[in-house]
Amino acid sequence: GAGVSQTPSNKVTEKGKYVELRCDPISGHTALYWYRQSLGQGPEFLIYFQGTGAADDSGLPNDRFFAVRPEGSVSTLKIQRTERGDSAMYLCASSLGSGGPYEQYFGPGTRLTVT
Amino acid sequence: ELKVEQNPLFLSMQEGKNYTIYCNYSTTSDRLYWYRQDPGKSLESLFVLLSNGAVKQEGRLMASLDTKARLSTLHITAAVHDLSATYFCAVESGNTPLVFGKGTRLSVIA
Numbered sequence: 159g160a161g162v163s164q165t166p167s168n169k170v171t172e173k174g175k176y177v178e179l180r181c182d183p184i185s186g187h188t189a190l191y192w193y194r195q196s197l198g199q200g201p202e203f204l205i206y207f208q209g210t211g212a213a214d215d216s217g218l219p220n221d222r223f224f225a226v227r228p229e230g231s232v233s234t235l236k237i238q239r240t241e242r243g244d245s246a247m248y249l250c251a252s253s254l255g256s257g258g259p260y261e262q263y264f265g266p267g268t269r270l271t272v273t
Numbered sequence: 274e275l276k277v278e279q280n281p282l283f284l285s286m287q288e289g290k291n292y293t294i295y296c297n298y299s300t301t302s303d304r305l306y307w308y309r310q311d312p313g314k315s316l317e318s319l320f321v322l323l324s325n326g327a328v329k330q331e332g333r334l335m336a337s338l339d340t341k342a343r344l345s346t347l348h349i350t351a352a353v354h355d356l357s358a359t360y361f362c363a364v365e366s367g368n369t370p371l372v373f374g375k376g377t378r379l380s381v382i383a
Contacts, residue, residue: 191370200277200361200373201316214370249315259304259323262371264316 160184162265164250170271171240179235179268183252190233191262192225193249201249207233208256240272275300277364279374286352286381294347294377296362304365305345307336309358310376316361319347352381 193201203217227233251262322338
């Protein structure tokens, strides 16, 4: 079946602009996760959803970052007033549930470059 | 706070040789994962280790978990060029989200 998809695959934007990154999870997966991976580093947790609600948003770096999942499927990560330090690969993952033996499946990522 | 440390961070191996990558973590874990990442690509799941003494093997890679020592190893046997990639371990504990190590960049040379 189809895996996790993310769009766009690449996004270049100017400092100060607003961007939206989209994640389409595997059908039936109730948990959805966002991670940010800077060059040469491991992925860092940003936020995860169980259904429509954000169960843990402790990884969001500041209030410029926001994510939604209004219907419990597709999620959008929104970044306001982008800064050069936001440049990274943004990875989305989904799983059948949270906690327990539910493996996360990762999407191909969106590479964000802020100029 | 859960911390995950991998070593080495960089590894250059000759084809045909064996080597081990180490992953230490700071608190009890429920699940430990190994992932592979090729340049510019996403993460490919290699192994999920759930219990003390768990050992899993796939081709030239073998992963093990010692929960008492809070240590996992990824052993590479008779390395080939196709194994060149970055390998990450990640640990999940309770309801905390996955915490990744910094990764081990493996380069297999002829």
